[in-house]
Amino acid sequence: MPFDSIIDDLVKQGWSLQQNSLPESLIQELITESYRRAAQGLLTPAGVGRAQELTVRDTIRGDSIHWLEHGQATCTDAYLEHMEALRVTLNQAFFLGLEDFECHMALYPPGSFYKTHVDRFRDDDSRTVTAVTYLNSNWTSEDGGLMRLYLSDGAAQDIPPLAGNLAVFMSADRPHEVLPTQRERLALTGWFKRRSCNPLPL
Numbered sequence: 001m002p003f004d005s006i007i008d009d010l011v012k013q014g015w016s017l018q019q020n021s022l023p024e025s026l027i028q029e030l031i032t033e034s035y036r037r038a039a040q041g042l043l044t045p046a047g048v049g050r051a052q053e054l055t056v057r058d059t060i061r062g063d064s065i066h067w068l069e070h071g072q073a074t075c076t077d078a079y080l081e082h083m084e085a086l087r088v089t090l091n092q093a094f095f096l097g098l099e100d101f102e103c104h105m106a107l108y109p110p111g112s113f114y115k116t117h118v119d120r121f122r123d124d125d126s127r128t129v130t131a132v133t134y135l136n137s138n139w140t141s142e143d144g145g146l147m148r149l150y151l152s153d154g155a156a157q158d159i160p161p162l163a164g165n166l167a168v169f170m171s172a173d174r175p176h177e178v179l180p181t182q183r184e185r186l187a188l189t190g191w192f193k194r195r196s197c198n199p200l201p202l
């Protein structure tokens, strides 16, 4: 796993795309496991916002999600371990004080999208680095579903959700969106978190 080039990319441009970021066998297991959970009815429509403010708005986002926890399956544990190694590397490179990684699988049905947003909540600044691994074999340009990152110079960068692609970017300052997908679109979406500076009393 070329973590070095992720670090270099983040320094230079604030985002990184790694292709073939995981062994092919692990990708296949994650795909199978995700569709198994979907078939079991474990995925639920994603919300917008946080805690008491969380609401489901399919005019903003149309995916259904299921959170990854340690001990659910060998392949998801392997993925979380892999992200743990990235967390340690990010801390060594940037002194970010990342303490945690939260991650869900997200399934976008045909026709769905996620409008432009930033990943850091208004009332909780703990999400610091976003890492998304895509799980869609043979993705073509007709399938749509690109992740469009809006860069600081006003340009945009499109990332295809092709299996093995890993997108990493700073959560606070990188607006992005998921363009409408023509095909079912699967991703593991995660956030490295530091301790929140102004948590709301819950």
Ligand SMILES: O=C(O)CCC(=O)C(=O)O
Pocket (backbone or CB within 6 Å): 106, 114, 119, 132, 146, 147, 176, 177, 178, 187, 189
């Ligand atoms: O699936 C993607 O490409 C990105 C999803 C996303 O932006 C999010 O869940 O916050």
Ligand SMILES: [Fe+2]
Pocket (backbone or CB within 6 Å): 117, 118, 119, 176
């Ligand atoms: Fe996002």
